[in-house]
C-alpha cells in the first residue's frame with residue numbers, strides 16, 4: 001500500500017513479516033494471559049494489547065536529556081534539531097562510516113510492530129512502532145567475526161537538550177546489547193509510531209526498541225552504533241549497578257531492590273487505570289528465552 005514512505009509496510013501489505021509478527025505477538029500475549037488463571041483472562045490480555053493512544057505515548061515519557069519529569073520531554077524536546085542527522089557505525093564492522101538517517105530509512109524495510117513496552121518503574125504501554133530490524137542494518141554494516149556486543153550512544157547537545165545541563169546522568173546516554181540480542185528479529189530500530197515520524201520526545205529520529213527488556217534499554221535519538229568484543233557500559237548501570245544490570249530482561253520474579261516487578265500499572269484508562277501481572281520477558285518468552293539458557297536470571301539482572 002503506497003503511502004508517504006514508499007518502502008513502508010502496513011497491515012494491508014502483502015509482505016507478511018510485520019503483520020505476521022504482530023499477530024504472533026497478539027497470540028503469544030493472549031496465551032500468556034490465559035496462563036495467569038483468575039488474574040488476567042483472555043479478554044483482559046487482549047484488551048491489554050490494544051495500542052495506547054497517541055497522547056499516552058507522546059505525553060508520558062522518560063527522556064532525561066529533556067528533564068526528569070514525565071511531561072518534561074513533551075514540553076522541551078521541540079528544541080531538538082533532528083535534520084540533518086547522521087548515525088556513525090564503527091568498531092568491528094566492514095563498512096564503518098557516518099550514514100545519513102534519510103539514506104538509512106530509504107534502504108531499510110519499514111514495518112509496523114505492535115509491542116508491549118514495560119518500564120523498570122513498573123508502568124507499561126502498548127506501542128504501534130514503525131521501524132526496521134536492527135539485524136538488517138547490521139547486515140549492511142557487515143559485522144566482523146569476533147564482535148560480541150553492540151553499543152549505542154545518544155546525541156550530546158546541551159544547547160538543545162536542556163536536561164544535559166544537569167548531571168542527572170553521565171552524558172551522553174549509552175546502552176548496549178549482546179550481539180545475539182541485537183540480531184534477534186524482535187529487536188527494532190524505530191523511526192515512527194502510528195505511521196508518523198517519531199516525535200522528538202519519543203527519541204527522534206531513530207531509537208532502539210527491545211520489547212522483552214525494561215524500557216531504559218530502548219535508547220533514544222541514536223547517533224552512534226559501535227560493534228565491539230567487550231560488554232559496553234550502560235547509563236543506568238553506571239548510575240546504580242546494584243539496581244540496573246546490563247541485561248535488564250523483564251522478570252516478574254526478580255524484584256527491583258526498591259519495588260516489586262510482579263505487576264505493572266497500565267498507562268491510560270484515566271480513573272480506571274489498572275494493574276496487571278507482569279509477564280516473563282514481557283510476554284516474549286517463546287521468542288527470546290533460549291538466548292539465556294543456562295544463565296542465572298537472578299544474578300544476571
Ligand code: MTE
Nearest residue numbers: 061062063064119154173215216218219220
Ligand atoms: N534514552 C535516552 N537517550 N535518554 C533517556 O532518558 N529513557 C529510557 C528510554 N530511553 C531514556 C532513553 C527509559 S527509562 C524509558 S522507560 C524509555 O526510554 C521511555 O520511552 P518512551 O518515552 O518513548 O515511552
